[in-house]
Amino acid sequence: MALPVDTLTTAPARNPGAPDLGARAPAAFAPAVPPEAPLAMPVQDLRRWDPARARAVPSRRAPVAARLFVFGGALALTVYGAVQMYEVVSVAGSTTWLQWLLLVLFTLNFSWIALAFASGLLGFVSLLRRRGQAHPSGPLTRRTAVVMPVYNEATARTFAAVEAIRASIEATGEGARFDYWILSDSTQSDAWVAEERAFLALRARLGDGARLYYRHRPKNHHRKAGNIADFVTRWGGHYDHMLVLDADSLMSGDCVxxxxxxxxxxxxxxxxxxxxLIINRNTLFARLQQFAARIYGPVIATGLALWSGRDGNYWGHNAIIRTRAFAEQCGLPDLKGKPPFGGHVLSHDFVEAALIRRGGWSVYMLPDLAGSYEESPPSLIDVAIRDRRWAQGNLQHSRIIGAAGLTLATRQHFATGIAGYVASPLWAAQLVVGIALALQTAYIRPEYFSTEFRLYPVWPRFDPVRALQLFGITMGILLAPKLFGLILALLDGPVRRASGGALRLVASALIETLASALLAPIAMLIQSGSVLQILLGRDTGWNPQRRDDGSIPMRDIVRRHRWHTILGLVAGIAAFAIATSLFLWMSPTILGLVLAIPISWASGQLAIGLALKRLGLLMTPEEREPPAVALDAKAIEACNAADGFDDADALCALHADPALQTGHVAMLPASAPRPRGAIDPDHAMAQAKVVEAETIGEAADWLKPKERMALLHDRALLDRLTQLRG
Structure with missing residues (x-):
């Protein structure tokens, strides 16, 4: 099954200038994957479910009290808010249709923040009372595959993470129970060959007992979900569990x-x-996210974990999964129709949690388990690109929320995800209706006597005092989870000191809150635009996430935010013309939109983030004292970058290194014979160009991206490539 266990306990020393493969003969290459151990992964039926198919489990008490507290409290707050808003708009004893529309929109939006408040309050109370929770540790008796799916990622970073995680696990003494897999779906030739070079180099350093494997799929069918499914159906039988990582994941050995x-x-x-937790971030925007996730995240996650209980959710990485349960329950069907609502399931992790729970297995979170880390996008635009894909995935869940056999808590997870994106256009609509009402009051002659018989005229009036009070309550509920996290951090001595002390911690929270207020209207319009595009049938596609700290060119920033700026100017002028009080009330929204371009530019700036870091602001404990696995990964990444795999041309690298070519050919899957007459245009063009080329430089210049991939899958064309002059 697995190769012999080695004795590595720490990250090995590196010579950045050393060749990646050394002088090993081609025959010395061990197989890149072990023999297959298939698991059946049947496609699930979302329309029908026989409860008898679910495994019998011991009776466990659902967290009824926690759910009553969260949902009952949210309902009570929503009713209170709705009544107060009704009193605001119906002060004259009658309500117009615009006022009714404002009331409906406010109630929907208020219910969303009320639910977040109630869940955060539950987490806050629990964390105040909790004094730490013990989690099981070794010795282990089962086998686990640590799998990292990659898609056109930089190998310096991803292979550094795998190497550091492996070394940290080995240091626990439980390393024999773990194998390590890089599951590549890369569609770019340079990324693919760089992965192979990094894999062969790492395995050469660690030795044949490294239990390190690499697989590249010829076609990235069903994207990440298909990538994991391919691993499970081919090699899942070797493993009791799989620990799924993301390309930016890091986990300590103790946590694993x-x-x-x-x-x-x-x-x-x-x-x-x-x-x-988010670590290793330095741009302004990323540091804001890093601080918020560390200070406020545990409150929100603890509340969610408490009311979800064993009906929890899954976010696609840094989680351990029972392999056979996953295979039995999580075969994802294609949804009828075309994207964005049809086709393959985009946000597959929520659906996998729903299906595995339907099958009788538990899904839950350990929010206080330390040692799990990730990174975040470096700028507002990078987050918007990722968020567009998430928006489509969550709205697609409207096709799945009614699937047969799902638990009520699972449906709530789907509903929450959908509401998180629908909320933005609802907030925008509420803002527009509010402006329309103010405009009507200022410039349109009211209809004092309607067609219905009334003894008194209809006065379009508001209660300004009650409106101000309701605004204060709304803001308090919205900001309360941040306050809960700040209080807990201030009460926790080590966290407080590592965050720069009480004054700097409070100042950091104020900076984050102010930045969030300016970013919120921009994010609202971006998400509203995403929802509109999805409803109009526009598919998002799937581009690799930018993970570095580089800034975005100003022309791209202007192009993406010019309409936000124009809308902010128009809204500001209109609000000021209607009433000074309306302008002041809308000023945070107007300011955020008018400054959208400089705010977005500043969000990706390293200099601003590092300046705040030097001042001790937006600091986190993990930044003050970085985890050992993060320090190891950073050092290994620097050595990997010196090897230059990510900067090399794939064809030139293969041409220059016969051992690499031998390894590449050995890792190619067996290809089915081509049916006569079925000509692949990319393969045909690649063949013609390689045959005509006289030098490797000509071939590299002539071949287009898809033709390069076709060549890299063809052993005969690769052999012809090596015969070209350098």
Missing amino acids: VRLAAAMEADPDAGIIQSLP
């Missing part, structure tokens, strides 16, 4: 071992999710 031990200790667990 404790997750595996928790899975072994709980035979009913299907997925156990950790809470990843």
Whole structure:
């Protein structure tokens, strides 16, 4: 099954100038993957479900009290807010249709923040009372595959993470229970060959007992979900569990071992999710996210974990999964119709949690388990690009929320995800209706006597005092989870000191809150635009996420935000013309939109983020004292970058290194014979160009991206490539 266990316990020393493969003969290459151990992964039917198919589990008490507290409290707050808004708009004893529309929109939006408040309050109270929770640890008896799906990623970073995680796990003494897989879906030739070079180089350093494997799929069918499914159906039988990472994931060995031990200790667990903290971020926007995730995130995650109980959710990475349960329950069907609502399931992780829970397995989170980390996009635009894909995935869940056999809590997770994106156009609509009402009051002659018989005229009036009070309540509920996190951080001595002390911690929270207020209207319009595009049938596609700290060219920033700026100017002028009070009330929204271009530019600036860091602001404990696995990964990444794999041309690299070509050919999957007459245009063009080329430089210049990929899959064309002059 697996190769012999080696004895590595720390990250090995590196010589950045050393060749990646050394002088190893081609025959010395061990297989890149072990023999297959297939698991059947049947496609699930979302329309029908026989409860008898679910595994029998011991009776467990659902967190009824926590759910009553959260949903009952949210309902009570929503009713209170709706009544207060009704009193605001119906002060004259009658309500117009615009006022009724404002009331409906306000109630929907208020219910969303009320639910977040109630869940955050539950987490806050729990964390105030909790004094730490013990989690199981080794010795382990089951096998776990640590899998990292990659898609056109920089190998310096991803292979550094795998190497650092592996070394950290080995240091726990439980390394023999883990194998490590890089599952590539890369569609760019340079990225693919760079992955192979990095894999062969790492395995050469670690030795044949590294238990390190690499697989590249010829076609990235169903994207990440298909990537994981391919691994499970071909090699899943080797492993009791799989720990799924993302390309920016880092996990300490202790965290990984404790997750595996928790899975072994709980035979009913299907997925156990950790809470990843954001680390290694330096741009202004990324540091804001890093600070918010560290200070406010545990409050929100703890509340969610408490009311979800064993009906929890899954966010696609840094979680351990029972492999056979996943195979039995998580075969995802294609949805009828075309994208964005049809086709393959985009946000597959929510659906996998729903299906595995339907099958009788538990899904839950360990929010206080330390040692789980990730990174975040470096700028507002990068987040918007990722958020567009998430918006489509969550709205697509409207096709799945009614699937047969799902638990009520699972449907709530789907509803929450959908509401998170629908909320933006609802807030925008509420803003527009509010402006329309103010405009009507200022410039349109009211209809004092309607067609209905009334003894008194209809006065279009508001109660300004009650409106101000309701605005204060709304803002208090909206900002309360931030305040809860800040209070907990101030009460926690080590966290407070590592965040720069009480004054700097409070100042950092104020900076984050102010920045969030300026970013909120921009994000509202971006998400509203995404929802509109999805409703109009526009598919998002799937581009690799930018993970570096580089800034975005100003022309791209202007292009993406010019309409936000124009809208802010128009709204500001209109509000000021209607009433000074309306302008002042809308000023945060107007200011954020008018300054959208400089705000977006500043969000991606390293200099601003590092300046705040030097002042001790937006600091987190993990930044003050970086985790050992993060320090190791950073050092290894620097060595990997010196190797230059990510900067090399794939064809030139193969031409220059016969050992690499031998390794590449050995890792190619067996290809089915081409049916006669079925000509692949990319392959045909690649063949023609390679045959005509006299030098490797000509071939590299002539071949287009898809033709390069066709060549790299063809052993005969690769052999012809090596015969070209350098």
